[in-house]
Structure formats: structure tokens, C-alpha cells
Amino acid sequence: MEDPKKTAGEIFEAEAENIEAVTPVNEPKAEAEAISAESGTAEEEIVSFAGEGDLEDNVKVISPIRLVMKRFFRSKLSVAGLVMLIVLFLFAFLGPLFSPYGETQATGDFKWVQSVVEHKITVEEDGEFVTYTFYEVSDAYKVYSKTPPSSKHWLGTDQYGYDVFTRLMYGGRVSLLLGFIVVFAEMLLGTMIGAFSGYFGKWVDQVIMRIVDIFNCLPSLPILMLASSMLETWGVPAESKIYALMGILTIFGWSGTARLVRGQILSLREQEFMLAAEATGISTARKVFKHLIPNVLPLLIVQATLGLGSVILYESTLSYLGLGVPFPYAAWGTMIGATSGAAGRDILENYPNLWVPAGICIILAVLAFNFVGDGLRDAFDPKAKR
DSSP: OOOOSSSEEEEEHHHHHHHHHHOOOOHHHHHHHHHHHTTTGGGGSSSSOOSSSSSSHHOOHHHHHHHHHHHHHHOOOHHHHHHHHHHHHHHHHGGGGGGGOOTOOOOOOEEEEEEEEEEEEEEEOOOOOOOEEEEEEOOOOEEEEOOOOOSEEEOOOOSSSSSHHHHHHHHHHHHHHHHHHHHHHHHHHHHHHHHHHHOOOOHHHHHHHHHHHHHSSSSSHHHHHHHHHHHHTTTTOOOHHHHHHHHHHHHSHHHHHHHHHHHHHHTTTTTTHHHHHHHHTTTTHIIIIIIHHHHHHHHHHHHHHHHHHHHHHHHHHHTTTSSSSTTTTTHHHHHHHHHTTTTTTHHHOOOGTHHHHHHHHHHHHHHHHHHHHHHHHHHOOOOOOO
């Protein structure tokens, strides 16, 4: 029976002591305290258990770049695409250094040929018509024959005596380098215009977006064919035609990037960090280039990677139609273009070694860029699983 003289506070303290006496304590901690008491050691020798140390000792911090790389290399298709790209670039840019032949060096089988042209002239002599026949014989010249693959020429030689394997390497240089330069120029131009449109808005945005709509409505391939034909009409040198082709592809390819960047800028400029940037009074250029565009870079990288395949296909199509890289310079599309026309029928049916390797390289390059682009898109996605 409780002592009636105890106050309410004393009764509460007594009940709390009873509850503490019957409640089991943390066994590992109690055991460690008992061992420490028996051995006479100090309190700092008590074992620290999981969860009782510093946060950085128990949590592994991963930087954003490492997190993106981890997600990217988790995909087998992305890794396969990256490996294919590395192999293609090594083949195109380092392969010619080990080739004994040049891009336009004729090394195939040939024979000396002289052309003989017969001419007949009929004249009147003494009331009779007399026909004289004479022959025009040209100087001897070489005629090269198409050869199948051999130990000397791994993919054979074409109708001009050029080594196909060597030209395949040089053709890769043109196609891959042109693709990278064009995509970089498209990204640069589209990013500047899209950021300008998205940040300022109002009538500036309206005017720029209507221009973008016009470019999106233009049929790209017919326009490119027309532009290439005009270059030939204007007599642009063969060495400069490749640069003109880069400029044409850039002019008709920036609109998609501009629309993408504009949409992202419209969303980002309303975020809290932009309000804070405006409160500091920094310039417009600093806000755009330091705070807005860096937040769009992940999307631009994915867009550029996926766009590389399309640029290579455009270049190959123009080269196939004879409107791209001019002969005798090699490009994958030009090598496939050898199958066009009346003379190309024999190559198409009887000499697959002259055009099939170039087609395989185009397919591998486009697939590789698409695989890498898909992997980067998934890696940069913040909603992806960790």
C-alpha cells in the first residue's frame, strides 16, 4: 500500500525507477560497459557498433559524374556501342598509317591498251568516187581490272586500281569527321538561338519559333540535293566542296536543337536558383551561360549522339547520288555509289567486295551512335533506378 505521506512527484519517480529496473537494456552496450568496468579501461575503449560512427564512415558518396558512368556501363548495348565506335575510329584514323597503299594510289592489275579509231573519207577523183580509210592510234594507257580479295589486297581493288581496304579507312575519316563537325556546329548554333528565344520570350520567342517552324517544314533531302547541284554549277573546287557540304547540313539541321533548348530554358528560368541569380544582379549573359545552359548540357549530349547517325546517313546518301564527296576522294557513300549507273550493274552483281564493306561500316556506325545515345539518355535520367 502506498504511503499516504508521499507527494505525487515522489510516487511518479518511484514508478519510473520500477519500469527502468524491469526493462531490458541494450545488451551489446551493457556487455561492453561490464567488460570495461572489469578491466579498468577508459570509456573510449568501448567498441563502436554500426550506426554509432560518423556519417561519412558508413555512407559511400558518389559524385554525379560517377553515377552517370555507373548507369551507362550497366547497359550492355551502351558498352557494345562504345566499343564499336572506338574500333571504327581506330580503323579510320590509325589504320591508314599501317597501310602500304595510298587513298588514290593505283596498285591493282592492269594492262596496256591502245585505242584505234577508223576514219573513212570519200572524195571524187576523175569523175569517180574513191574512199580512203585511215586509222588513228592513241598512245598506250593503263586499264585496271577489278580484282577479288587476296593476301596482297584484303578486299581487292576497284576499276581504278585503288585498294578497297585502304579507301574504306579514308572513307571512314570523311564520314565520321564530317558527322562530328556538323553535329557540333548544329548544337552550337541551335543552343545559342534556343537560349536566346527561351530566356527573353515574348515577341523574340514568337519570331524565332516561326523561323524554326519554316525550317522544320522544308524537305531536307531534296533541299540538300538541290544545294549540292548548285555547288557543281557554280564550279566550287572539289577540295572545298566537303566544307560547303558541312555548312549546308548545319544550316538545315539546327532547328531541332533550338526548339529543345528553348523548351528547357522556359522551364529553368522560373526555378528558385534563377530567382536567386537575378537577386544578385548579375548580367544576362552570365545568367544564360553560367546557370541555364549548363543545366541543358545533358540533353544536348544525348541529342548530339543520336543526331550523329542521321548526319552520316545524309552524307552517305548525297555521296551515293554523286553530290557529296567528289571522286577520287573516298567516302563510304561514294564507295556504295559505284554500283549506280550502267557500269555499276556488273559491280553490284559480281563484285560485292567493292560496296558491301562500306555498307556494313555505315550500319555499324549508325547503330553504335544510337546505342551510345540511348545509354546516355538513360544515364542522365534522374528518375532511373540507382
